[in-house]
Amino acid sequence: MKRDAIIRLREWKNNPRRKPGLLVGARQVGKTYLMKEFGREDFAQVAYLSLDTDEKWAQIFSHVSPRDLLPLLKAATRIEIDQDTLIILDEIQEVPRALLSLKYFQEEAPEYHVLAAGSTLGVAMRQGVSFPVGKVDFINLYPLTFGEFLQACGEGQLRSLLSDLDFTDLAAFHQQLLNLLRQYLVVGGMPEAVAEYAQSHNFTQVRRHHQNILNAYERDFSKYAGKELSVRVREVWQSLPRQLARENKKFVFGAVREGGRGKNYDLAIDWLKDSSLIHKSSRVNQPISPLAIYQEPAIFKIFLHDVGLLATLSQADIGLIAEGHQIFSHFNGALTEQYIAQELVALGMQLHYWARTNSTAEIDFLLDSPATHAVPVEVKSGINLQAKSLKVYQEKYAPPLAVRTSAADYKQTGNLYDIPLYAFSEFVKNKL
Numbered sequence: 001m002k003r004d005a006i007i008r009l010r011e012w013k014n015n016p017r018r019k020p021g022l023l024v025g026a027r028q029v030g031k032t033y034l035m036k037e038f039g040r041e042d043f044a045q046v047a048y049l050s051l052d053t054d055e056k057w058a059q060i061f062s063h064v065s066p067r068d069l070l071p072l073l074k075a076a077t078r079i080e081i082d083q084d085t086l087i088i089l090d091e092i093q094e095v096p097r098a099l100l101s102l103k104y105f106q107e108e109a110p111e112y113h114v115l116a117a118g119s120t121l122g123v124a125m126r127q128g129v130s131f132p133v134g135k136v137d138f139i140n141l142y143p144l145t146f147g148e149f150l151q152a153c154g155e156g157q158l159r160s161l162l163s164d165l166d167f168t169d170l171a172a173f174h175q176q177l178l179n180l181l182r183q184y185l186v187v188g189g190m191p192e193a194v195a196e197y198a199q200s201h202n203f204t205q206v207r208r209h210h211q212n213i214l215n216a217y218e219r220d221f222s223k224y225a226g227k228e229l230s231v232r233v234r235e236v237w238q239s240l241p242r243q244l245a246r247e248n249k250k251f252v253f254g255a256v257r258e259g260g261r262g263k264n265y266d267l268a269i270d271w272l273k274d275s276s277l278i279h280k281s282s283r284v285n286q287p288i289s290p291l292a293i294y295q296e297p298a299i300f301k302i303f304l305h306d307v308g309l310l311a312t313l314s315q316a317d318i319g320l321i322a323e324g325h326q327i328f329s330h331f332n333g334a335l336t337e338q339y340i341a342q343e344l345v346a347l348g349m350q351l352h353y354w355a356r357t358n359s360t361a362e363i364d365f366l367l368d369s370p371a372t373h374a375v376p377v378e379v380k381s382g383i384n385l386q387a388k389s390l391k392v393y394q395e396k397y398a399p400p401l402a403v404r405t406s407a408a409d410y411k412q413t414g415n416l417y418d419i420p421l422y423a424f425s426e427f428v429k430n431k432l
Contacts (some may be wrong), residue, residue, distance in 0.1 A: 001030070001033070001144075001152050001194070001195060002151055002152070003019040003030065003034050003037075003141075003144070003148060004145070004147075004148060005034060005139065005140075005141050006034065006038055006041075006411075008139055009034070009038045009042075009115075009139065010042060010204065011022070012137055012139060013031055013042060013113060015137075017104075018113075018137065019104050019106045019110070019135055019136050019137045020102040020106055020108070020114040020115070020116065020132075020135070020136050020137070021114070021115040021116065021136065021137050021139055022092075022102070022116050022117070022118075022121070022137065022138050022139065023035060023115060023116065023117040023139050023140075023141055024117070024118065024121060024138060024140055024141070024276065025117075025119070025140060025141035025142060025276050026119060026142075026143075026275065026276040026305050026306075027120075027216065027217065027220065027275075028190060028191070028192065028213050028216065029121040029141050029143055029190065029191065029276075029305075030141065030191040031090075031117040031119075031143060032050075032090055032117065033087050033191065033416075034141060035048075035115055035117060036048065036088070038086065038115075039086035039088065042086070043084055043086040043113070044084040044085065045079055045084070045085050045086075046079075046085065046086045046088060047073060047074075047077045047079045047085055047087045048077070048088045048090065049073070049076070049077065049083050049087075049088060049090065049091045049136070050091055051089060051090065051091045051092055051094045051095045051098055051383065052090075052091040052094040053233045056076070057094075057095050057098065058095050058097070058354075060072045060073070060076060060212050061095050061097040061101060062097060063073070063101075064097055064100050064101040064103075064104050065101075065104050066101075066104060066105055066108050066109035066110060067108065067109075067141060067399065068110065069101060070109075070112075070145065073087070074275060081112075082112050083112060083113070085112075085113065086113050086115060086275040087113060087114045087115065088115050088116070088117075088232065089111060089114065089115070089116040089117070090116075090117050090120070090276055091117070091118060092116040092117065092118045092121075093118040093119070093120050093121050093123075094208070096130065098116070099121075099130070099131065099132065100130050100132060101117070102114065102116060102135055102424050103132035103135040104244045106132070106135040106136070109133070111133055113260070116136075118277065119220075119276070120220070120224050120274070120275050121226055121274075122273070122274025122276070122393050123225075123271060123274045123275055125156075126226060140397045141186060142189070142342065142345060143189030143190050143191075143305060143306040143308075143342065144188075144189030144190075144191065144194055144341070145189060145342075145343060145346045145425060146180075146181060146189075146343065146422065146425065147159050147162065147163075147425065148189065149180075149184050149187070149189060149194060150162075150180060152194050152195070152198050152247070153180070153194075153197070153198045154198070155180065158173060158176070160178065162177075162422070162423055162426050165423065165426050165430050167409075167410035167423070170420075170423065171409060171410070171412070173317070174409060177420070177422040177423075178325075178407055178420070178422065179266055180422070181339075181422045182320075182321045182327050182328075182420055183197070183321060184307070184308075184339070185307055185308075185311060185328075185335045185339060186203060186206070186308060186316065186318060186320075186327075186328055187203070187206050187308050187312050188211070188306045188307045188308015188309055188311065188319055189307070189308065189312075189342070190210070190213060190306055190308060190309065192209050192213070193206045193209045193210055193213075193308055196221055197301075198207050203318045203321070204318070206308070207312055207318070210308060210311075210312035211212070211312060212307055213309065214221075214312065214313065217237070217277065218234065218254055220275070221233045221234050221237070224228065224275075225268075225271055227265060227309075227338065229268060229271060230325055232264065232267065232268035233268040233272060234266045235256050235257060235265070235268070235269050236256055236269055236272060236302075237263055237272060237277070238313075239255055239256040240278070240302060240304060240310070240313070241310065241313050241314040241331070241334070242255055243255055243301075243302060244302075244303070244310070244314075244331065244337070244338065245314065245331035245332055245334050246332065246336040247332050248359055248362070249301045249332075249334070249337065250283070250299060250300070250301055250355075251300055251301055251302050251370065253265055262298070262327075262367060262378050269302070276305060277304065277305055278302050278303065278304060278305065279302070279303045279304075279305065279341060279345050279351060280300045280301070280302055280303075280351065281300060281301040281302075281303065281341065281351035281353050281365070282296060282297060282299070282300045282351070282352055282353075283294035283295065283296045283299040283300065283352070283353055283354065283355055284296065284352050284353070284354055284366060285370070285371060287354055287363075287366055287374040287376065287393075287399070288372060288373065288374065289368045289369050289370075289371070289372060289373070289374050290368055291350070291366055291368050291374055292350065292352075295352060301336075301351075301353065302339060303338050303341040303342065303351070305314070305342065305345075306342065307335055307338045307339045307342060310334070310335065310338050311335060314331060314334070314335075316330055316331070316335065317330075319424045325381075325382045325383060325407045328381040328382055328407055328421070329381035329382050332381075333379065333380075333381030336379055336381045336421065336428070337364060337379050337381075339363065340364070340377070340379050340405065340421075340424060341365070343424060343425040343428075344365065344367070344428070345426075346425070347425065347428060347429060349367060349368070349428075350368070351365065352365065352367075352374075353365055353366060354366050354393065356375070356392075360392075361388065361389040361392040361393065362389050363376045363377070363378060363389060363393050364377055364378055364379040365377040365379070367428065367432060369401070369432055371400060371401075373397065373399050373400060374399070375399065375401050375402065375403060375432060376393050376394075376397075376399055376402050376403070377403045377404075377405065378390040378392065378402075378403070378404045378405070379405055380404060380405065380406035380407075380408075381406070381407075382406065382407055383406060383407050383408045384406075385404060385406060385408055385418065387404055390402060390404060390416075394416075399415070400415055401415050401417070402416045402417070402431075403416075403419055403424075403427070404416060404417070404418050404419070405418075405419045405420070405421050405424045406418065406420070406421060407420070407421060408420065410423070417431075
């Protein structure tokens with residue numbers, strides 16, 4: 001299964017100022033597979049260490065200097081490690097001294113290619129694990145995007161057509177692409193689920209994979225969050241389908257538990273974010289780039305990291321795929337907005353939104369732009385393009401560029417671009 005992130009890894013390898021790489025992402029997004037595939041394709045050999053499988057690693061990494069470590073790693077892996085070897089330290093958060101060793105590889109042996117990965121690194125840092133600040137190159141890995149999903153399902157030619165962003169040519173494939181997007185909203189981008197669907201096209205089997213992943217996350221809550229905090233983490237996690245199914249998707253603590261307050265659940269939200277399982281979208285009070293300056297930290301939405309897992313967690317009916325555009329509007333468009341959110345995150349963009357204080361108008365996403373004014377994005381869950389909130393926003397702020405994305409065909413009206421949902425990511429990548 002080809003992943004776009006391998007391009008980022010090759011850039012890392014060829015950078016003369018390369019530091020040890022740290023691949024960060026939620027559990028089961030394919031970090032181990034990607035690292036091994038990268039090693040197989042781009043290096044003479046791979047020295048792979050999974051630090052959660054053997055107690056000897058804690059003893060070996062009592063040494064942190066490459067001078068002392070390398071002979072031990074060679075003995076443990078039975079590989080003559082040299083500068084054409086990819087050294088992989090998987091589940092590095094399990095051995096804190098291994099994390100510290102990255103600093104010394106950067107300072108004392110930068111000629112070696114060291115790539116580490118971990119699923120709960122943010123959590124480990126909050127628990128006081130020493131982190132080599134400024135000594136590593138971060139590389140983020142997310143679930144497969146819609147484009148990667150197309151590639152995995154044998155639709156590489158359609159993906160190439162999308163990347164060209166020629167809407168005249170794309171018009172002939174509009175319904176086919178919408179149908180594939182409907183499938184993606186249920187399957188999502190977790191590699192195991194995508195591989196199952198690409199082979200069997202069996203949504204019931206996909207759901208079983210999703211449930212296994214969700215069960216593994218629940219076990220992680222207990223293992224890594226501790227007894228008291230894990231209860232709060234689980235409550236927040238299980239509330240997310242309800243939060244996103246509301247017309248106003250602003251996160252409400254009272255929807256987690258009656259009488260819930262921020263002080264009860266702030267740490268739980270931080271834990272989920274540090275584990276790469278959620279993305280926060282903060283409300284801004286001024287649509288001016290850079291948006292982070294104008295965000296209101298206490299008012300936010302929370303999205304999951306994967307739309308397929310949200311569909312399973314929400315118990316969305318698989319039969320909706322065959323019912324036209326209904327899946328886009330299901331749960332007040334929760335799956336559609338989730339899809340747009342994770343496509344933006346995969347592009348490296350922070351999530352923000354705008355809303356009037358009285359909630360009479362809301363713009364689903366605001367995108368930072370090279371210009372002063374941010375770009376408003378209105379997400380429509382069907383082909384009805386009426387957008388009262390976008391009209392209110394345009395009259396108030398007169399943005400030079402506005403985007404409305406829906407199941408409708410491409411259209412441009414002045415500075416307003418109507419972009420089909422399946423082409424949204426390519427439009428943002430090419431035009432903003």
